[in-house]
Amino acid sequence: MDPKISYFQTFIYASKTKSFSKAAKKLGVTQGTVSNHISVLEKYFDAQLFLRTPEGVDLTLEGNILYENSEKILESINNSKQQMRILHEHPEGVIKIAASTTPGEHLLPSILKDYTKEYKDVSFQIQITDSEKCFKLLEDRVVDIIAVGNIYDKTYESIVIGKDRLVLIVPSEHPLSKKSVAKLADVLKEDYIDREIGSGTREILVDALQEKGYSMMDLHIVMSLGSTSSIITAVSEGYGVSILSEIPARKAAESGQLKIVPIEDLDLTRYLYLVKGKKPRNPSAIKSFWDFVSGQ
Template sequence: MDPKVSYFQTFIIAAKTKSFSKAAKRLGITQGTVSNHIAALEKFFDAQLFLRTPEGVDLTPEGEILFERAEKILDLINEAKMLMRAIHENPEGVIRIYASTTPGEHVLPSIIKEYKNQYKNVDFEITITDSKNCYKALEEGLADIIAVGYLKNENYDYTIIGKDRLVLIVPPNHPFTKREYVRLEDILKEDFIDREEGSGTRETFIKALNEKGYSIMDLNIVMRLGSSSAVITAVSEGYGISIVSEIPAKKAENAGLVKIVPIVDFDVVRYLYLIKSKRPKNPSAVKSFWEFVNR
């Protein structure tokens, strides 16, 4: 078995005190433990390191060689620890994030802005894509962190960064705007604008439809688009209705582009997640950002 760092520390104290018992007392361990540490080093180096004397122990020539270098080894280890601590306290470099539309465009920016007020030397490389590609980037090592609207399974190292609701949006002049609410079956009769396959919003929507006894095939889909902003634009121009995240939907409604209409029998709530890679490219920066988000 290779020796541990603590064995070298034991060796140095024993060499300086010229006594296993004094070394044990200074280190707060038993004399037997000191002997075991020295024996492990002697086995590893295939050399006798100490000679026993009436007064205690003296270094052998081999022990002298190790003593000179062991102190340097420990000095280098301590220097490395201090440098690593400095990096943790003042991280720098780039964090690669792949994000789906809703968390990437509407949640992450404020989190990153607040983080960078404290850690100015960390930059972010953000790629907006669908959730399927986010997970693919995580698995292929292209992303340090992903931000998505659904969790594939609970084996990931994840944290919740927001709560979202899926809502129905219609053009401002649509007949649904004159109604207090609609039912799910009313939507099935309308031209529907769908998100692309791989979208977290779409995955959540399909799951909720299935739980109500419907499928995506029951919708009258007239087009599929690659982002919530594209869907909102298409709805505002009268191409159909859609189900999107409430966060961008409210912004679009406030701008007069669409109207949100409640669905009385279809209330879908989801969480937004950050998921961390097990092997990030910049561990210290990712660690500081992760701790910041979870503070």
């Protein structure tokens, strides 16, 4: 049986008081508990630590060696606890985040800006990729946290950081741009610009189509692109229509690049999430950031 930290504390009290009964009184335990702790230490170190005398107990030579080192051990532990407490109060270091396009480009910047106002010693490394790859990076511990629009693995802890809906985007002069709302039947007639497989946006659309008895095969897909910005460009140049997050679509519409048309018979609402890795490399900074976002 390996000794616990508390056993060394018991040993120090017995050494100072030269009495198991006095040590027990100071520690608020029974004398039998003190004897048991000392016995475990003697077995562990294979040495007699005390000599019993009529007045109480005295340290042996081996006991003196352990006494000197026990105080150092306990001091080191207390120093470590103090340093960890300070680190929890004043986290530092780097947090690595992978994010899909919408949360990564449109939600994270303001969150990180607010956080770093308060915690100036924490910095961030961000990479933008699709939701599926984000989860792979999290699983491989390449990143500490991911920001995504679709949960591929529900065994991870997550929090909601925003709500979004997907909308139909069409060229500014497209016939559908004159409508206040569109139907799925309208989309099925058009050349469609798709997001790449693995995109959270695409997965939401896949699920919504399945609920209506359709699949991506029912769309007339003319190209598949790997980013929101490239889809916006392709739509604005008249290559087809697409469905993507209203957040970047709204900015493009306000600049006159395209028009937004909600689809009334498809449920395209989704939530955006932060997902935390199971074994973070910088737990103090991760906890600080997670608590900060959770409290907003």
